[in-house]
Amino acid sequence: MEWLILLMIGLAAGTIGALMGLGGGIIVVPALLYFSTYTNLLGEITPQVAVGTSLLIMIFTGLSSTLSYMKHKTVDYKSGMIFFIGSGPGGIVGAYVNKALDMTSFNIYFGVFIIIISIVLMVRGKLKPVTLSVNGGVKRTFTDLHGETFQYGYQPVIAIIISFIVGFCSGIFGIGGGSLMVPAMILIFLFPPHVAVATSMFMIFLSAIVSSITHISLGNVNWMFALALVPGAWIGAKLGAFVNQKLGSATLVLLFRLFLLFIGIRLIYEGVTGG
Template identity: 65%
Template sequence: MEWVLLVIIGLAAGTLGSLMGLGGGIIIVPALMVLSGYTAILSGMTPQVAVGTSLLIMIFTGLSSTLAYIKQKKVDYRSGLLFFIGSGPGAIFGVWLNKDINVDTFLVYFGIFIVFVSFVLMVRKHLKPLKIRQKGIKRTYINESGEEIEYGYQPVLAIAISFVVGMFSGLFGIGGGSLMVPAMILLFGFPAHTAVATSMFMIFLSSIVSSISHISLGNVDWLYALALVPGAWFGGKLGAYINQRLANDTVVHLLRLMLIIIGVRLIWQGITG
């Protein structure tokens, strides 16, 4: 029964991660940490193993959802590769930060981070995207109504933000999409669907880097990963399918609500731990 539960967690993580561009770690890591106190197979779970295993799973979630979004023609490859220039090194730095962190501290910091992201999304309509300077990269997107939407960014700023995103990915095992998607929407003017699809592409690449780092440190439980991968793979495809049928605002509202609930729960668990 416990192994079936892991498969279900993988499916939920893959679906929500792909739907909102998070990567799924924001579900897997808290689930592993919470269940470690209630199930025999997960007893003794450490933040390092939870994060390392989560990042390995996100390779499959990222690949699965990216392939689905490629069919929908929503992935901005050039932007994703440029973001990876920052997120790759950032992920390695995050793995180093994760080495000696204890459980309660990890949960509190993780929860605060998630609540901060939800707050950013809450005030997003009151913030104006940065103006695209002459030397900045510009992109255009044609939505379902046939309207042409312009978005863009300064490469240096984008890489710097991606480095921070990668750092949180390696530290918390969340893929970084919970910060990258809001940044893409708020700062660069990305349409929500394009931001989610491109975020999953970047998460796929950065998860490979951070997973290798965690594997080298012995932070991956291969049995847990084996149970989580099938659900994460199919969930990645399911999330991309659902995303195609939701309006941009709906995606953002779902993301915000989920982050608030999970963030508060983690902070409480860390404080009372």
């Protein structure tokens, strides 16, 4: 039963993570903490172990979905490497800050963070892109399968600062970071949505390696849980990447946003009341 639960958590995390470019950790961490707190199926799990194990899974989620997106030629490798310059160190700093959080404070901070992410995803479609000057910066052109051409670009320094913040949040909360990076890429840097999601997953793959190594060195990974989560996450990431290329399910996205809002409120409640 324990392995089946972990397999389903991995499948859900991989599918949703790859579909929206989130990485999946935003599903894995709350799920592990929930089953640890309210059932005896997974035993006692600390926030540190939930985060460390989640980030290890993000390596496989990121790699699986990146390989899928590579076939569609939607991964901007140069941009992904530039973003990694910020997200890599950010993940290391976040992992060490995570050490100081007990269950109560983690639930409150993570709950607030998830609510912010939910709001960002809700208003993202209503916000107008902010065009920044990219004189001397990186300028890119992308032509999709329908022949439509997109132009986007960014100043590397700004991109690295934003990705450092994203990496920090990833390291401290065990999420992929795409929940912040994808909106930033679309609204600030004018990335085409499919390119933003694919490139985000590539960055998540790289930064998850760095963050995971840090958490492994701190003893924050449950290897048995990871072994059970990886197959579902790998398959889910392939499925999510496939669905992402075929449709933009407005209903699924709306339900996911409301689900995140519920999780955030629940985590804050648990942190404030102690259960």
